[in-house]
Amino acid sequence: MRLDVVTIFPEYLEPLNVSLVGKARARGQLDVHVHDLRQWTYDRHNTVDDTPYGGGPGMVMKTEPWGDALDSLLADGYEAGDGGPVLVVPTPSGRPFTQELAVELSERPWLVFTPARYEGIDRRVMDEYAARMPVYEVSIGDYVLAGGEAAVLVITEAVARLLPGVLGNAASHRDDSFAPGAMANLLEGPVYTKPPEWRGRGIPDVLLSGHHGKIARWRRDEALRRTALNRPDLLERCAAADFDKKDREMLSILGWAPEPGGRFWRKVQDVEE
Numbered sequence: 001m002r003l004d005v006v007t008i009f010p011e012y013l014e015p016l017n018v019s020l021v022g023k024a025r026a027r028g029q030l031d032v033h034v035h036d037l038r039q040w041t042y043d044r045h046n047t048v049d050d051t052p053y054g055g056g057p058g059m060v061m062k063t064e065p066w067g068d069a070l071d072s073l074l075a076d077g078y079e080a081g082d083g084g085p086v087l088v089v090p091t092p093s094g095r096p097f098t099q100e101l102a103v104e105l106s107e108r109p110w111l112v113f114t115p116a117r118y119e120g121i122d123r124r125v126m127d128e129y130a131a132r133m134p135v136y137e138v139s140i141g142d143y144v145l146a147g148g149e150a151a152v153l154v155i156t157e158a159v160a161r162l163l164p165g166v167l168g169n170a171a172s173h174r175d176d177s178f179a180p181g182a183m184a185n186l187l188e189g190p191v192y193t194k195p196p197e198w199r200g201r202g203i204p205d206v207l208l209s210g211h212h213g214k215i216a217r218w219r220r221d222e223a224l225r226r227t228a229l230n231r232p233d234l235l236e237r238c239a240a241a242d243f244d245k246k247d248r249e250m251l252s253i254l255g256w257a258p259e260p261g262g263r264f265w266r267k268v269q270d271v272e273e
């Protein structure tokens, strides 16, 4: 997979040399190109921003440097269709970045990222390239970052670990908490390793039992417990049919019940007299 990143802070992308993504690059599985947007400015001050039309606070990134930068890197091997590039524009006003979108992006051969600073990029840039290639405006969560570079690191790591041969064990993604099409998207429960006792704290007996069926059941119960606590919205999205009899027992212990009609589960409210 090829990745291009155009940014005014190329040094912010240094972590792409480290760990899983760095190793994928070293092995030739990822071909990463980081470009300084100011290469495509022609004035003495290397200006990339200007005041917004219509007024208001902050600055807007100008069309010309982005247009020249994108034309220049796309000219290098541009191909329309499935083999062509997609533009990934990190912005707090984008669609949520999910595991499903990570899988979709991991199936493309070439991703071009345009992380912005200031109040964002002049709209005409996205409109211009949307006529030539898929454009994904993506947000990594409900908070505001000072720029899109950290989002590029997040998206790249989520995508790179899905590429064939990048993680040691390909089966490991199927069990990811947010793997698309999983029966029920549950958070993973706690994990333990040696020593068996640390500061007076032991390991749940079942994990030492060697009984695979009981261990699987315990893990599933812990996943239900953690999901109910931290992400009740995920449980609410599960159909009643996602759960077996033992799941139902656990959900009921956790204070959840099927809604009238039984299609989904919901937290049971304490009824007051």
Ligand code: 6GU
Pocket: 089, 090, 091, 092, 138, 139, 140, 141, 142, 143, 144, 145, 146, 147, 148, 151
């Ligand atoms: Cl992708 N960019 C910025 N600046 N803020 C964000 C974001 C992206 N996702 C969430 N907040």
